[in-house]
Amino acid sequence: MRAWTFSQRGMPRKVLTLSANLPTPGPPGPSQLLIRITHAALNPACYMVMSIIPWPFRPKNSIPELDFAGTIAGLGSAIGSSSRFKVGAKVFGCLSMKDMLAGKGTLTEYICVEATEIVIAAVPDGLELEQAAGFCGCGISALRMVQRAGIKDGDRVLVNGASGGAGTMAVQIARAMGARVVVGICSGRNVELVRSLGVDEVIDYQVNHPVDKYIAQQYSDHPFDIVLDTIGSQDLFVSSPKYLKESGVFVNIGSYEGSLWTIWCVMQNKMRPRILGGVPRRYDFFGTTPDSASAEILAGFARDGKLRAVVDRVFKMEDVFEAYDLLLSKRARGKIIIKIQDLDN
Numbered sequence: 001m002r003a004w005t006f007s008q009r010g011m012p013r014k015v016l017t018l019s020a021n022l023p024t025p026g027p028p029g030p031s032q033l034l035i036r037i038t039h040a041a042l043n044p045a046c047y048m049v050m051s052i053i054p055w056p057f058r059p060k061n062s063i064p065e066l067d068f069a070g071t072i073a074g075l076g077s078a079i080g081s082s083s084r085f086k087v088g089a090k091v092f093g094c095l096s097m098k099d100m101l102a103g104k105g106t107l108t109e110y111i112c113v114e115a116t117e118i119v120i121a122a123v124p125d126g127l128e129l130e131q132a133a134g135f136c137g138c139g140i141s142a143l144r145m146v147q148r149a150g151i152k153d154g155d156r157v158l159v160n161g162a163s164g165g166a167g168t169m170a171v172q173i174a175r176a177m178g179a180r181v182v183v184g185i186c187s188g189r190n191v192e193l194v195r196s197l198g199v200d201e202v203i204d205y206q207v208n209h210p211v212d213k214y215i216a217q218q219y220s221d222h223p224f225d226i227v228l229d230t231i232g233s234q235d236l237f238v239s240s241p242k243y244l245k246e247s248g249v250f251v252n253i254g255s256y257e258g259s260l261w262t263i264w265c266v267m268q269n270k271m272r273p274r275i276l277g278g279v280p281r282r283y284d285f286f287g288t289t290p291d292s293a294s295a296e297i298l299a300g301f302a303r304d305g306k307l308r309a310v311v312d313r314v315f316k317m318e319d320v321f322e323a324y325d326l327l328l329s330k331r332a333r334g335k336i337i338i339k340i341q342d343l344d345n
């Protein structure tokens with residue numbers, strides 16, 4: 001089978017190779033599923049792992065990426081015919097970061113996984129596989145942001161990075177879970193896209209610069225209940241007492257300002273007491289551990305017409321470098337999808 005692999009640490013163009021003759025995994029063990037992948041989606045966390053973790057801590061010929069969509073190609077003997085898995089069923093899901101550190105990824109034609117360990121759900125009718133591939137990683141992170149914020153009917157929500165993979169999901173999920181007003185931050189070229197996802201107001205951060213001061217000015221009279229930040233803007237958090245209710249919460253998953261700076265800021269934001277200059281607003285930062293129950297919730301939203309994956313572009317398997325260039329540009333609109341193979345052989 002074909003798969004993209006890397007054996008050294010570094011950026012995608014430097015370390016990735018398209019291997020044409022890797023052994024196809026399987027047949028599946030008694031409790032395993034063999035999945036034929038048709039599409040994979042790229043995630044920023046994966047190239048960070050690719051470029052940071054040195055060789056002794058992961059196997060040679062590691063395969064990158066976590067998200068996938070495809071079909072069940074084989075079932076282990078202990079997985080009864082009454083199970084929710086059927087050969088040929090269309091599924092989407094994701095591997096865990098632990099899998100990727102162990103060398104397993106989804107830029108490949110087949111994966112063989114323990115049925116109880118993989119995050120997986122059936123693709124709802126009407127949803128294309130290329131869309132479903134972009135659901136899990138960002139969708140579950142966005143769902144977790146909204147759940148941890150404790151969103152209630154009628155809340156006013158601000159989403160930073162509303163045009164990205166996580167942001168496009170966060171806008172729609174906040175709306176699906178009862179937000180009354182959703183305000184999204186993006187650049188001018190993405191205003192129409194973000195509006196189409198259900199935001200009430202869009203703020204162009206390039207025109208209204210610096211955006212934290214602009215928001216403090218515009219929203220101090222009608223402050224937000226929740227901020228969902230997928231970019232990781234420290235200035236936005238520091239200014240939050242001016243535009244976020246005292247009872248409100250600022251939830252951040254982003255690290256666009258750099259990993260070390262993010263770690264420093266998260267420590268400050270979580271631990272520095274108000275009396276020593278800490279920002280007087282609740283702050284949350286977390287890493288997402290995906291699960292199948294959350295994937296089912298996303299599938300349900302999609303079935304009800306409340307959630308779609310925004311796909312920036314679908315790249316061919318051979319064009320993975322161009323796809324990573326787009327991801328690294330930090331300008332992608334929604335998800336970047338890699339078509340691994342056709343649905344039918």
Ligand SMILES: NC(=O)c1ccc[n+]([C@@H]2O[C@H](COP(=O)([O-])OP(=O)(O)OC[C@H]3O[C@@H](n4cnc5c(N)ncnc54)[C@H](OP(=O)(O)O)[C@@H]3O)[C@@H](O)[C@H]2O)c1
Nearest residue numbers: 044141161163164165166187253254255287288330331332
């Ligand atoms: N903790 C977790 O569990 C978790 C899970 C998923 C993602 N993440 C992190 O969340 C971050 C976002 O991930 P993603 O997949 O959504 O990234 P992404 O899709 O690559 O984000 C690209 C988007 O970011 C927007 N953007 C760039 N700079 C911006 C700025 N200064 N203000 C507002 N928008 C800006 C761009 O819009 P414009 O072109 O309009 O600027 C573009 O649409 C990453 O740091 C990722 O590692 C964390």
